[in-house]
Amino acid sequence: MVRAPSIDKNGIKKxxxxxxxxxxxxxxxxxxxxWNWRQLPKYAGLSRCGxxxxxxxxxxxxxxxxxxxxxxxxxxxIxxxxxxxxxxxxxxxxxxPGRTDNEIKxxxxxxxxxxxQGQNNLTPPSNQVKAESSCQTPQILKEEIKREPSQTDNNHHQISTLGLCQGLTSPSVSGCSTGLSRSYYDAPSHQESSGNIWNQDLMVEDYELAQGSSCSDFSFSYSDDSNMSNLMTAGDHTTITPTYECFDDFWSQLLETDYMVSSYKHQQPFVDPVNIPSSPIADEVFLWSYDLSSDESNR
DNA sequence: AACCACACCAACCGCGGCGCA
DNA sequence: CTGCGCCGCGGTTGGTGTGGT
Structure with missing residues (x-):
């Protein structure tokens, strides 16, 4: 019930x-x-647009x-x-909760x-008619928009990926969801965050959450080898080998911070190398949509 | 069984808003 | 102020499922 897979002229799968x-x-x-929808597919090995x-x-x-x-x-x-x-x-x-805008639509x-429609033919909702006819925003909508899920709205329950990541220490600030894309610059500091995921082993759960196929039957190849090779040479302390033939090779290895740093170096002018912190930047990059209430309950 | 019309819904597309330089 | 990059939203598309004839 979906569109047939196809590849456009830029090699992007649809x-x-x-x-x-x-x-x-x-x-x-x-x-x-x-951290950035546009960049994400490239690093995830997907030939898709962000x-x-x-x-x-x-x-x-x-x-x-x-x-x-x-x-x-x-x-x-509804x-x-x-x-x-x-x-x-x-x-x-x-x-x-749990329903997406697309699904609701x-x-x-x-x-x-x-x-x-049948009901509206009898008694059209006055405020809607008014709003649509005058192109004005109903008051309730204004209020709703006012309470839009700002990244600092601690009461708003962001969709949380935290549950996926049992081993991680919670960030010390309220969640960022859509703001993640600009996380490198906008990232709040997470001084209290002690987990450094870049130096953590990939948890088995990380893969299990991806469901299904075992590591052995999962074929993973990086989408852009040349890019990856450059990336490899850009970092000072990168220990990752440039080819990844198996899921294990990429996802399960120890990740060095420099991997991410070097990727940023490669993404010029995405980030000014001069300003790349020498210390691990995982906390800045690794921002989660985050449900504070669950955090509170975990303390 | 074959055909048709409609229902369903995942995915695509274009636009507007926001933040940053 | 302006231009750019990115994201999210709402509208639309198109392939498959299903029921009726």
Missing amino acids: GEWSKEEDDKLKAYINRYGI KSCRLRWKNYLQPDVKRGNFTKEEEDI INLHNQLGKKWSIFAKHL NYWHTHLKKRT
Whole structure:
């Protein structure tokens, strides 16, 4: 029920995601977090655009995505919010834990639209009509937007990848979700963070979370060997070999901080090498969407 | 069994907003 | 102020499933 896989002129794959691609994406995000959607597929060994990866993760692979039929309560919430806000699917999703905006949108178009259309013909929701006709933002929407999940909104439960990463020490600040893309520069300091993932062994769970295939039958090859080779020579203390034929070779090795640093060096002018910290930068790069309440409960 | 029309939904696309230099 | 890069949102597409004839 999905688009057939195809490859565009730039070599970017489109269409249906294979299980292997899912595994790679999940394993990569589990290990490194989301630091830049555009760069991520390259380092995860995926021939996909960042947008596609983001969408796949958000709508399908994210651990707390709820599948299955909508409950009556969920339907009511959607209908009520739609009456109040119009087509603000992303806001709806915040009110329906585990549901994605895309899923809600699809459900609306396939199930609820007709149902509510019949009702609306009788009694159109006054505030929606007003908002749509005047192109003004309803007050409730303004308030909703005001409370948008700013990265410092400690009460907002961000979608958390923390659960994937049992061995890690929690960051000391509230979570960043979408802001991760600019994390290298914007990264808050995590002085209290003691875990340095770049020097940790890959946990078995990291791979198991990617589900299914064992390491032995997982074929992993880096997407851009030349790029990788340059990357290898850019770092001062890189210990990684330039080719990766097996999942184990890439994901399970000890990761040296310099690997990431050198990757940044390679990504000029993404980062000014002069400003690259000599100490491990894992904490800055490895920002998680983070649910403070779960953190509190863990303390 | 074969065909058709519609339903469903994952994925794509374009645009706007935001942050940074 | 402006341009650029990136992300998220909402609209749309297109392939598959399913039920009816």
